[in-house]
Amino acid sequence: MTETAPRPTLEAVAERAGVSRATVSRVVNGGDGVREPLVERVRRAVEELGYVPNQAARSLVTRRHDAIAVVVAEPETRVFADPFFALQLRGISKELTAHDNQLVLLLTEGRDDHARVGRYLAGGHVDGALVFSLHLDDPLPELIQRAGIPTVFGGRPGWSDGSRDVVFVDSDNRGGARDAVRHLVGLGRTRVAHITGALDQTSAVDRLEGFRDVMGDTGPGLVAEGDFTPGGGERAMRELLERCPDVDAVFAANDLMASGALRVLREQGRRVPDDVAVIGFDDMLTVAEQTDPPLTTIRQDIEEMGRLMARLLLGTDGAASSVVLRTTLVRRASA
Amino acid sequence: MTETAPRPTLEAVAERAGVSRATVSRVVNGGDGVREPLVERVRRAVEELGYVPNQAARSLVTRRHDAIAVVVAEPETRVFADPFFALQLRGISKELTAHDNQLVLLLTEGRDDHARVGRYLAGGHVDGALVFSLHLDDPLPELIQRAGIPTVFGGRPGWSDGSRDVVFVDSDNRGGARDAVRHLVGLGRTRVAHITGALDQTSAVDRLEGFRDVMGDTGPGLVAEGDFTPGGGERAMRELLERCPDVDAVFAANDLMASGALRVLREQGRRVPDDVAVIGFDDMLTVAEQTDPPLTTIRQDIEEMGRLMARLLLGTDGAASSVVLRTTLVRRASA
DNA sequence: GTGAAAGCGCTAACAA
DNA sequence: TTGTTAGCGCTTTCAC
Numbered sequence: 158m159t160e161t162a163p164r165p166t167l168e169a170v171a172e173r174a175g176v177s178r179a180t181v182s183r184v185v186n187g188g189d190g191v192r193e194p195l196v197e198r199v200r201r202a203v204e205e206l207g208y209v210p211n212q213a214a215r216s217l218v219t220r221r222h223d224a225i226a227v228v229v230a231e232p233e234t235r236v237f238a239d240p241f242f243a244l245q246l247r248g249i250s251k252e253l254t255a256h257d258n259q260l261v262l263l264l265t266e267g268r269d270d271h272a273r274v275g276r277y278l279a280g281g282h283v284d285g286a287l288v289f290s291l292h293l294d295d296p297l298p299e300l301i302q303r304a305g306i307p308t309v310f311g312g313r314p315g316w317s318d319g320s321r322d323v324v325f326v327d328s329d330n331r332g333g334a335r336d337a338v339r340h341l342v343g344l345g346r347t348r349v350a351h352i353t354g355a356l357d358q359t360s361a362v363d364r365l366e367g368f369r370d371v372m373g374d375t376g377p378g379l380v381a382e383g384d385f386t387p388g389g390g391e392r393a394m395r396e397l398l399e400r401c402p403d404v405d406a407v408f409a410a411n412d413l414m415a416s417g418a419l420r421v422l423r424e425q426g427r428r429v430p431d432d433v434a435v436i437g438f439d440d441m442l443t444v445a446e447q448t449d450p451p452l453t454t455i456r457q458d459i460e461e462m463g464r465l466m467a468r469l470l471l472g473t474d475g476a477a478s479s480v481v482l483r484t485t486l487v488r489r490a491s492a
Numbered sequence: 493m494t495e496t497a498p499r500p501t502l503e504a505v506a507e508r509a510g511v512s513r514a515t516v517s518r519v520v521n522g523g524d525g526v527r528e529p530l531v532e533r534v535r536r537a538v539e540e541l542g543y544v545p546n547q548a549a550r551s552l553v554t555r556r557h558d559a560i561a562v563v564v565a566e567p568e569t570r571v572f573a574d575p576f577f578a579l580q581l582r583g584i585s586k587e588l589t590a591h592d593n594q595l596v597l598l599l600t601e602g603r604d605d606h607a608r609v610g611r612y613l614a615g616g617h618v619d620g621a622l623v624f625s626l627h628l629d630d631p632l633p634e635l636i637q638r639a640g641i642p643t644v645f646g647g648r649p650g651w652s653d654g655s656r657d658v659v660f661v662d663s664d665n666r667g668g669a670r671d672a673v674r675h676l677v678g679l680g681r682t683r684v685a686h687i688t689g690a691l692d693q694t695s696a697v698d699r700l701e702g703f704r705d706v707m708g709d710t711g712p713g714l715v716a717e718g719d720f721t722p723g724g725g726e727r728a729m730r731e732l733l734e735r736c737p738d739v740d741a742v743f744a745a746n747d748l749m750a751s752g753a754l755r756v757l758r759e760q761g762r763r764v765p766d767d768v769a770v771i772g773f774d775d776m777l778t779v780a781e782q783t784d785p786p787l788t789t790i791r792q793d794i795e796e797m798g799r800l801m802a803r804l805l806l807g808t809d810g811a812a813s814s815v816v817l818r819t820t821l822v823r824r825a826s827a
Numbered sequence: 828g829t830g831a832a833a834g835c836g837c838t839a840a841c842a843a
Numbered sequence: 844t845t846g847t848t849a850g851c852g853c854t855t856t857c858a859c
Binding site: 274 | 542544545547551559572577585589594596597598599605614615616639
């Protein structure tokens, strides 16, 4: 790595402006309680020298960093293909920016990464962490909690037993699922199937439970395990049609899988919603509005979830406690 | 934000182990030149106290951070939808991890963000920056250069006039484009069209020049401006078919646009490659292998580009100078 | 309102 | 081999 040019220090600015370091510090941090002419002199010196405060030195004394880490435990490629995550990140980014905090995205792929991220967080680079704990067996949350910095989780962590004081933001997955299934039942459907998400994620488990709340324990016949991808939705739909050819409604645990299911149904000559009603989850516009027919689905405000996570972490909302957001049914043509 | 528990310091560890701070520091940093029993005692104390070095303090003296920023000047949503970027990031991530550096992803959306990112970089949080300077008028590169930290650009920056000592990693876009067009000509095609990328990016401009190197200045008739998206490819293809119905070959500046063009050609009843040969650029497998027919294209090793950027920045490769990677023609069915 | 001085937690000479 | 000491650049009392 090439050499970094030595940067001017507070000292240098002070000398140039003919004042003390303390005064320069005051001006740099807002200038309160410093008389105008001095402020002006210092400002000029800062400008001329191209002075930028050394954050390491500042953090050492203030113990603040004005930076928040977003930790993602997925392989990058998956994260970067997922519009869900992009939306959430956008919400986070907006909120942090509004409070002049820098977003620092930490990606982890393997075991080694976990340790490094743990060190990074514990090492005091950031004031807090937003963590997406997507899988039940993820070791990362544990590490992060031990790092001892304020943390808000995206989605209910699988290991949160309720008693521990974890703060998370989640949608009402179970309630939303109930609404979805009730809607199908309200349409007069009796053979209602469910395509689950990846069951090592709480959102998938919760939606499955919501399904069972309404339908009872249907046995395995009407439940097919998916993985939140369109391909998984296709596979599950084929499975369902084989196991139960007279199925007349499907609740898919997200829109992507619903779109896959739709494709299979069309391919097999079933009309939607006449023969089979289909309902999704998410209301991801790029998906739900583009399918044929457009998808009836359960809407969650993903960007708002991100914003809320950031707000909870920054303490903008007062007391930090977990939030579960309501979902709403969005009716389009598929159910 | 809730309070962070006060963390134990070197001092505390030293006291507990009954040694000096210097000894603890040595042990924490590898333990060279400290006798075994002492090392053991210190290790235990570190363990018991849960000591983690304060990075701010360390950086203040070492002037190192073991962290590299990746700066992306795109709105997140675009970045997160682009497999190209995901691949490059993966290469970067792997290389940085291998050298025990933390990857810090900095996203910028607007003007305000630029200033903040500039401050972050200049403020000494990272040892260097990898910058994707995707558009010609991007103000970010300027800011970053002023921050005075080592920087490697992804793709040739538009403003690099050659004389300035910017370091970048790029593909041989012009040469690759020439190969693509020559291949089409070699197939006996005479009415060869080009769908350009967004012309505020050097990669698009370079590929257009490569096209012209072979075809001469065809005039505007056989060149349609696209934007690197599938939709843009569709629009451009329609335009070309209208302006020049007897077109018999198309070179699209990337695979995504080629896939859009393919769709339009099929829709209009042109057979590929019999009536119209199509060639893309990138060899993005998720696209090129999935199209119908599979896409002949110019391959660039995107992940390798990322890895190389990181290597140049870290100085692993010795002298840091720009690198232009060769491309190769990958023949499939479309041309 | 301004400056002097202490000290944040750590590393790196230098001494012992 | 180990300890002592002097800062790294900044903020923040506390005097003036």
